[in-house]
Each structure stands twice: as C-alpha cells, then as structure tokens.
Amino acid sequence: MSFSITDGPIDAGALRALVQDPHCGACVVFEGWVRNHNEGREVLGLEYEVYEPLAVSEGLRILAEARHRFGLSGVACVHRTGRLGLGEVAVVVVAAAAHRDEAFRACRYVIDEVKRRLPIWKKEHYRDGEARWVNCRHCVAADSEGLAAS
Amino acid sequence: MSFSITDGPIDAGALRALVQDPHCGACVVFEGWVRNHNEGREVLGLEYEVYEPLAVSEGLRILAEARHRFGLSGVACVHRTGRLGLGEVAVVVVAAAAHRDEAFRACRYVIDEVKRRLPIWKKEHYRDGEARWVNCRHCVAADSEGLAAS
C-alpha cells in the first residue's frame, strides 16, 4: 500500500510492480491525463496545488478503505503536483486482486475518493490567456500571469 | 483500434501508446495475470489454445462495440496464446476516453466480452500433476503429460 505526491513524471511501471502478487489474477490501472479541452474551452496546461501532509495521510486512508472493502492484495496511487503540459500523466491508481470484479471496483473507488476528498486543487490555463481554478463556483477567472503566458 | 494474439510477452506500454490522444483525460488498463491458485487448487502454469482467425475478427468486433457504446477515443487488446508461467500477463485491455466513467465501463465491457465470446481455451496445470480445461463441465482431468510435468 503506497500513496505519494511527486513533482516529476510518474513511473506507472514501478507502481504496477509494487502491487504484483502471485495470488492476484487481475490488475486494473487508472491513469488521469491532461487533456486539451474542458467544458468547451481549449486547455494549454494546468497546475496542481497539493497540501501534502493531509493529502498523503488521507490518501493512505482511502487505500486502506479500498483494501478492506474489496479484499485487495495490493493498491497504490501517485499524484502529481506543480505544472503539467498536455498529455502528461496527472495521477495513477493501480489495484490488484484475485479476480477482476474486485480490482475494477477498487480502482474506481480510489480515484473517485481521491478526486472527492484530497486537498488537491487544479488550475487550468486556456488558450485565450485566462486561468481558472476547476470546481470553484464563485472564483472569477484569474489573470494570465501564470502558465498560459509562459 | 487494435486486437492481436501473441505467443510472446505482452508490451503493455506499447499498447498504451496506441490509445494516447490529447482529447483523452482518462485511460483504464486491465491486466490478467496467471495466478497461483484456482478453485482451491495450486496452479503451476497454464496454456491457452486460440483459434486465431475467429478470435481476431470477433475481438475487433468487441472493440468496435465498446467504441460505439462508450464514445471511446482509443481501445486495444492483446491476448497471449501458448504456455504461460505464474505471474505472466495473459491479456491486456486499454481504453482511453475523455472522462473516466466511459474508460472504466469500456475496459470492463471488453474484458467481459473477451472472456465470454472469443474462441480461447485455458488449460490449468496443477501441482498434483493433473491438468484441466477451465470452464469445461464434463471434461475429465487430462493426464499429466503437459506443462505440469515439464
């Protein structure tokens, strides 16, 4: 069981190796990629802000829940922080179990909870020069001094 | 969209590269591993028999169905044939989509249909020297001249 935050590229292969187990017949991997559009706007890149002490402790709690609920052998997650370009991997979850149903459900549970509970925020930078915190109802679009201008 | 059968190790990274797309925010990968037990018996290894002409055409049909149903950008699958040892990767499915719900559902759909519809058969070799075709109600355990003895 491993949860970490990194400001460099995620090594999905290393993460997968962490959960390998001869009792397991199924491994499900989720990768979140930076895509070039969101809600109809063209995205150039994004930046994550992470409050690490709590992200890690709450992340480990989520993995323990998944392991308990789905009888998993192994589960691990890495999440990026800082600036990312298009196509970069923002988050990876791997879940290994004896059978595929548990592996699918556990992997889905972890990414859903990661998105819902961890103190991680995402600012999207758009082609038109604006930047905006995602999920933030009242935030006005921030000015363009960030990534979009660089 | 790519479906293939191979008698060598599966390169999951190459498969993932096939589905990469800047429109996609989510990629789900399923890996089936050869595990060391099944229905209470200790497994030493297994062998797949594949009827390739129909496995490939029906496999491509499954991928097309997934793409149509879930609005996928990319989907691919590779299945092993021949003999495999413990821990080896028997099958990999990758599905990429704009959002994670479609990617999870498509990946699950493909592996479920692959197991249900493709002309692929699995013979398990056990520690006690027996070998058995999996899913075959009436088959008597075959003799041990196969993998288990080698």
Added chain:
Amino acid sequence: MMRVRVRYFASFREATGIDDEWVDTDAKNLRALFDEAMARHAGLDHEPAALVAVNDCMADWDARVGEGDEVLFFPPVAGG
C-alpha cells in the same frame, strides 16, 4: 446428403482424439450435426455453453448446414 468438414477444439479435440474430419450428413442444423458427432465419438458430450462457428463466423445452433461448410465446434471458452 452433403459433405462438410468438422473441426474440434481444446477439450472437444481431446474427447474425439482428432482435429477434424469429413462427414457425410443429412443433419438439418448444427445441433443435429453435433448430435451425430456425439454418436461417432463416445467421449464427446453436450456442454451447455459450447459455441459453434461456420466458415469462420460465429453461428447459432439452429442454423442450417450447407454443402462444403467448415463447421467449428468450440467447447465453453475461457479467455482472459
């Protein structure tokens, strides 16, 4: 009377002891053709989840048999 080629896979191949055979038959559908195969091969038995294909296309058990068809009898599959 027509002549068809019948092929056996995995456990069906082991049960019949052969990969394939040419058969002269009046079977009205694929189910009847399989019944005839069971009459010829003592080890072959009904598998509710067995599948059948004709000329490399999946088929229904009640589909008709045609002269020169290649019929594939598949025991229950187990990919993945």
Added chain:
Amino acid sequence: MMRVRVRYFASFREATGIDDEWVDTDAKNLRALFDEAMARHAGLDHEPAALVAVNDCMADWDARVGEGDEVLFFPPVAGG
C-alpha cells in the same frame, strides 16, 4: 478569546491575498470562523463544497475551535 492560525489554499489564498494569518476569535465553531474570515476579506465567499481541516485532520464545519489550533480552509477540491 482564543488565538488560532488560519491558512488559505488555492482560490481562497487568491481571494484573501494571503497564505495565512493569526486570528483572535470567539467563534463557536469552524463555520463561524469562516464567516469571520469572509467579513475580513471581501473576495472570500461561501463554497458549498469547501472543506476544513484542523491540525492536519479533516474536520466538520460544526466542530469547535481550540486555543492554538491551526485551521485549514480548503476550497472545493479537484484532484485527479
């Protein structure tokens, strides 16, 4: 009257223009403490999905505030 440290993240940091501040307060719970922060910082606004933590543990908005607590105000999260 107690003294607590308040920290702002992401859009809350941009709205207040500060990372953190020391506050003297009688707020009976975390919700009241956030209301006081809104009174001090014109740009700060209610976000129904906002979260709060105290001393690095996630907390409920109706939890009480203690002397010396470090209170973290989190705008709606968006990991993944």
